[in-house]
Amino acid sequence: MATQVIKSDCIMCINSCGINAYVEDGKLVKVEGMKEHPISLGELCPRGAALPQWVYSEDRLTHPMRKKTDGGWERISWDTALDTVAQKFQEIKDKYGAKALAVYTGSLGTENIELAAFAQRFRGVYGTPNLLSVEGNCFRSRIMARQMTFGGYPIEEPWNAKCIIVFGQNMDNSRITVGRKIYKAMDAGTLKHVIIVDPKKIPMAERGMHIQIRPGTDTALCLGMLNVIIGENLYDKEFVEKNCIGFDKLTEHVKQYTPEKMSEITWVPADDIRRIARLFATVKPAALVPGTCSIDQHINGFQGNRVHAILQAITGNMDIPGGWVNIPFIRLGDMRVTEISDPIGTDEHPLFRRFWGRTSPYGQQMLFADAVLKGKPYPIKGLICTGGNPAVTLPDSERIKEAIKALDFVVVSELFMTETAALADIVLPACSFLEKGGVGYVYGVTNCIPYAMLRKKVIEPIGECWPDWKIWTEIGRRMGYGKFFPWNTEEEIIDFFLKPSGLNREQLSKDHPEGAYYTELKYEQPKRYNTPSGKIELYSQTLAENGYDPMPRPVEPSKSPISTPEIYSKYPVILTTGARIPEYTHTQMRGVPYVHNTAPEPLAEIHPETAAKYGIADGDMMTVETTKGKITMKTKTTEALVRGVLSIPHGWAKANANRLTELEPRDPVTGYTEMKALLCRIAKAA
Ligand SMILES: Nc1nc2c(c(=O)[nH]1)N[C@H]1C(S)=C(S)[C@@H](COP(=O)(O)OP(=O)(O)OC[C@H]3O[C@@H](n4cnc5c(=O)[nH]c(N)nc54)[C@H](O)[C@@H]3O)O[C@H]1N2
Ligand SMILES: Nc1nc2c(c(=O)[nH]1)N[C@H]1C(S)=C(S)[C@@H](COP(=O)(O)OP(=O)(O)OC[C@H]3O[C@@H](n4cnc5c(=O)[nH]c(N)nc54)[C@H](O)[C@@H]3O)O[C@H]1N2
Ligand code: SF4
Numbered sequence: 001m002a003t004q005v006i007k008s009d010c011i012m013c014i015n016s017c018g019i020n021a022y023v024e025d026g027k028l029v030k031v032e033g034m035k036e037h038p039i040s041l042g043e044l045c046p047r048g049a050a051l052p053q054w055v056y057s058e059d060r061l062t063h064p065m066r067k068k069t070d071g072g073w074e075r076i077s078w079d080t081a082l083d084t085v086a087q088k089f090q091e092i093k094d095k096y097g098a099k100a101l102a103v104y105t106g107s108l109g110t111e112n113i114e115l116a117a118f119a120q121r122f123r124g125v126y127g128t129p130n131l132l133s134v135e136g137n138c139f140r141s142r143i144m145a146r147q148m149t150f151g152g153y154p155i156e157e158p159w160n161a162k163c164i165i166v167f168g169q170n171m172d173n174s175r176i177t178v179g180r181k182i183y184k185a186m187d188a189g190t191l192k193h194v195i196i197v198d199p200k201k202i203p204m205a206e207r208g209m210h211i212q213i214r215p216g217t218d219t220a221l222c223l224g225m226l227n228v229i230i231g232e233n234l235y236d237k238e239f240v241e242k243n244c245i246g247f248d249k250l251t252e253h254v255k256q257y258t259p260e261k262m263s264e265i266t267w268v269p270a271d272d273i274r275r276i277a278r279l280f281a282t283v284k285p286a287a288l289v290p291g292t293c294s295i296d297q298h299i300n301g302f303q304g305n306r307v308h309a310i311l312q313a314i315t316g317n318m319d320i321p322g323g324w325v326n327i328p329f330i331r332l333g334d335m336r337v338t339e340i341s342d343p344i345g346t347d348e349h350p351l352f353r354r355f356w357g358r359t360s361p362y363g364q365q366m367l368f369a370d371a372v373l374k375g376k377p378y379p380i381k382g383l384i385c386t387g388g389n390p391a392v393t394l395p396d397s398e399r400i401k402e403a404i405k406a407l408d409f410v411v412v413s414e415l416f417m418t419e420t421a422a423l424a425d426i427v428l429p430a431c432s433f434l435e436k437g438g439v440g441y442v443y444g445v446t447n448c449i450p451y452a453m454l455r456k457k458v459i460e461p462i463g464e465c466w467p468d469w470k471i472w473t474e475i476g477r478r479m480g481y482g483k484f485f486p487w488n489t490e491e492e493i494i495d496f497f498l499k500p501s502g503l504n505r506e507q508l509s510k511d512h513p514e515g516a517y518y519t520e521l522k523y524e525q526p527k528r529y530n531t532p533s534g535k536i537e538l539y540s541q542t543l544a545e546n547g548y549d550p551m552p553r554p555v556e557p558s559k560s561p562i563s564t565p566e567i568y569s570k571y572p573v574i575l576t577t578g579a580r581i582p583e584y585t586h587t588q589m590r591g592v593p594y595v596h597n598t599a600p601e602p603l604a605e606i607h608p609e610t611a612a613k614y615g616i617a618d619g620d621m622m623t624v625e626t627t628k629g630k631i632t633m634k635t636k637t638t639e640a641l642v643r644g645v646l647s648i649p650h651g652w653a654k655a656n657a658n659r660l661t662e663l664e665p666r667d668p669v670t671g672y673t674e675m676k677a678l679l680c681r682i683a684k685a686a
């Protein structure tokens with residue numbers, strides 16, 4: 001039997017590890033890490049190894065389906081499915097206007113650029129501004145905060161640093177690629193100081209200094225560091241004078257945030273705040289490494305990202321190896337179509353939509369339920385959801401489900417009958433990334449590696465599954481938008497994307513199956529920063545003019561021991577959600593034996609003494625209740641977690657963390673909601 005080894009990449013999560021896919025008689029039999037892949041260096045997590053079981057899961061959707069009036073499903077042809085979708089979308093447009101259709105792309109809408117690009121093209125041609133995506137609670141906050149400070153998006157390069165501070169990221173579980181490079185640099189002795197700011201003593205903290213923080217107080221910690229660094233004259237004077245504006249105002253502003261005061265807020269001893277501040281300011285190069293969403297999902301998350309940018313700037317750790325680096329982005333073919341109006345969320349969070357004339361394509365998904373259920377600011381009547389499972393992953397999942405149920409028409413393109421797909425009128429079976437080709441580059445660019453590769457098709461589509469591009473194209477053509485969807489093959493699409501980049505398909509396929517660098521990193525200081533002042537804006541006039549804090553302040557979570565002592569007396573445990581585990585990506589892979597065997601159920605982590613206070617022991621089922629809702633999970637006691645805090649995973653439909661979270665309050669700048677620092681009460685389940 002001939003075995004073929006196909007070099008591709010895995011996009012089961014944002015790490016995009018290089019893989020060697022072993023195919024026998026057209027069937028994927030094994031996946032290995034690709035050693036020569038410059039990002040993942042041969043690393044592969046359990047989900048990567050589980051891909052064959054996942055892709056051939058018995059419960060894969062294999063043909064289009066329509067919901068019957070009795071709630072059951074009937075099999076229909078692609079023609080019937082697409083004709084129905086096109087007709088319903090046209091009805092919505094005729095009756096309510098194009099903006100009444102929401103286009104939702106989930107986590108796959110970031111890793112899978114074809115999916116994201118085609119969704120953008122369709123919504124542009126159809127004319128709805130309401131493109132909603134995980135950008136409304138995941139990565140965009142940091143991008144905005146860095147843009148607002150530097151005029152661009154410089155990215156950390158921790159493996160070349162001598163000192164790093166990791167805020168809320170357990171790389172062994174969520175970012176193995178960067179984790180591996182950091183461990184290598186520690187082994188080589190080049191990376192000398194690793195500081196982990198986390199309520200939990202995660203594995204990387206065993207090899208460095210652990211700062212055990214109260215969830216939701218990272219901004220206060222950083223302000224304490226600024227107080228020390230500026231107060232003790234440890235900042236990079238030359239860099240600040242040459243490149244920054246607002247330093248005088250910053251100096252005055254941070255005087256109030258003494259380590260002693262910040263210690264009361266953060267639970268971090270004042271001397272530790274001093275120590276890490278001095279280390280960070282005096283060991284160069286140094287980089288702050290924020291978690292991918294743990295700093296963001298707070299009502300002060302945007303300012304949490306701003307204070308990182310300020311610390312990075314005043315210590316002069318910009319555009320040097322091991323600092324934060326402005327990397328040239330690849331230029332790819334652009335499928336966007338000119339936009340006509342603003343999406344939902346623009347009134348509430350105008351900067352999330354645009355600043356300095358730069359517009360983001362996304363609406364704020366946290367306003368979706370209000371639009372549907374209250375018609376605010378106008379009614380949304382239809383939804384097409386692709387590559388996401390918002391009925392589980394969005395906050396206040398019950399209200400999200402209620403909103404999806406209230407829509408006139410819902411279509412979901414999926415691999416599985418997820419909780420969201422179950423609410424649809426039409427379900428379209430989509431190919432997994434293994435069944436289609438594409439361009440892989442997002443992970444490089446988000447990790448300071450100017451690199452791209454071909455994502456090679458590994459196997460033929462399962463059943464009647466279609467790649468996302470074909471689904472969008474065929475809906476578009478049926479609606480009379482054919483000229484906007486001229487592509488007929490995957491090759492044509494890949495060529496379209498690669499054309500402006502300087503790379504081409506032939507070259508990537510034959511010469512560089514492991515991928516290729518599209519440029520060199522030059523570590524050049526910009527002559528002029530792309531901000532209104534041309535400088536790094538420590539004080540942001542833009543924020544001030546829009547009614548926001550021009551410089552970060554410590555803002556308590558909406559419910560906390562300090563902001564709401566009366567609620568704290570009834571809900572006396574601090575709750576953080578969504579720490580990643582290696583077995584799953586969000587709601588995905590739950591039915592796959594290879595990973596299910598090691599993680600059969602969700603585990604609520606808590607210090608044994610805190611558990612004992614409420615009569616709970618390791619292995620007990622516990623109820624977790626917030627002012628919003630209640631779920632039950634198995635207890636896992638661990639001394640690694642700070643006392644008084646409970647950490648639960650997300651993505652489990654039956655014990656869904658998002659029954660406990662809420663759509664309000666939101667970060668005033670970005671509209672992100674609170675997922676990392678809530679209050680709850682716990683009890684042993686009967
Ligand atoms: N295995 C796996 N990997 C993934 C994903 C997945 O679902 N599974 N999802 C991907 C995606 S989309 C994302 S956004 C990223 C998420 O990645 P990150 O946001 O980097 O999250 P984690 O690596 O899970 O680390 C979260 C850590 O933050 C700590 N923490 C909790 N609250 C706070 C806080 O308020 N302050 C601080 N300092 N620490 C806190 C937790 O104890 C935990 O150790 O992971 C990506 N990688
Ligand atoms: N409480 C709490 N909630 C959270 C978080 C948290 O930390 N705490 N984290 C948030 C974050 S950071 C994120 S990014 C979101 C993620 O939220 P989602 O993106 O909604 O989560 P996933 O489960 O990854 O959903 C992806 C879906 O796409 C399907 N799919 C896979 N491949 C394809 C494909 O090629 N085409 C199509 N059409 N479908 C495909 C999968 O089967 C899966 O159902 O969750 C958020 N929710
Ligand atoms: S970390 Fe795992 S799931 Fe994520 S890309 Fe790598 S192998 Fe795939």
Ligand SMILES: [Mo]
Pocket residue numbers: 107134138139292293
């Ligand atoms: Mo995310």
